[in-house]
Amino acid sequence: MSDIAGHGTTFKFGPSTASVTLVDVVSIANLSASVGTRDTTVLGAAIKTSAPTLLEPGELPMTIRFDPAVTSHASVFALLSSKALQVCELGLASGSTCAFSAFITSFSLEGMATEEGITASVTWKVNTTMTWTTPGGGE
Numbered sequence: 669m670s671d672i673a674g675h676g677t678t679f680k681f682g683p684s685t686a687s688v689t690l691v692d693v694v695s696i697a698n699l700s701a702s703v704g705t706r707d708t709t710v711l712g713a714a715i716k717t718s719a720p721t722l723l724e725p726g727e728l729p730m731t732i733r734f735d736p737a738v739t740s741h742a743s744v745f746a747l748l749s750s751k752a753l754q755v756c757e758l759g760l761a762s763g764s765t766c767a768f769s770a771f772i773t774s775f776s777l778e779g780m781a782t783e784e785g786i787t788a789s790v791t792w793k794v795n796t797t798m799t800w801t802t803p804g805g806g807e
Contacts, residue, residue: 676761679730681743686757686767690740692733694787699758699766700726701798725794728758728770734777734788744790748775753795763803769796 679693680686704721734741747754751771758766770792779787 674761678757678759680757680759681754681770683752684755686755688740688743690730690732690744691738692735692741694731694733696758697729697731699728699794699798701794702726723797725768725796725798727773728756728792728794730790730792731778731787732790734786741788744772744788745775748772754792756792765801766798767801768794768798770794 674696677693677696679690679696680688681690682688702724704724705718706721708717708719709715710717732741732744736742736745753769753771756768756770758768772790773793774789774791776789777786778789779785
C-alpha cells in the first residue's frame, strides 16, 4: 500500500510538451475516468446485463491562488478563450507522472472579499487516455 502525500504535486501544460508549470496550485480535486455501459439484457433474462462502452476520460478540477501578473495564470485564462488542446502532466511527490491532453472548460474567480485571497477554479477536460509513468518501473 502506498502513502503518497499531496504536498509536492505539480501540474504542467503546453501546446506540444508539458513545458509550463502552473504555480500556486492550492488543490487538485480529482483526476477521474470512467467507462460507459450499454444495456444488453434480453427479453428472457433473469437479470439485467450490461456491456462496457467507450472510456470517458473525465475532468481535472483545480484551484489556484490567482494573480493575472503571473505568466502561467495569464496563460490558463487565455486558454479558455482559445479552446486549445494542451499536453498536460500531473506529477506526484513520489516521482510518478500522469500524461494526457486536455482543454479548459471553465475558469471562475472566487474569494473576492476583504480578508480572503483571490483564487480561481479551473477545470480541464481530459481528451485522451491517461498514461502513468513510475520511477524505476513501480514495485
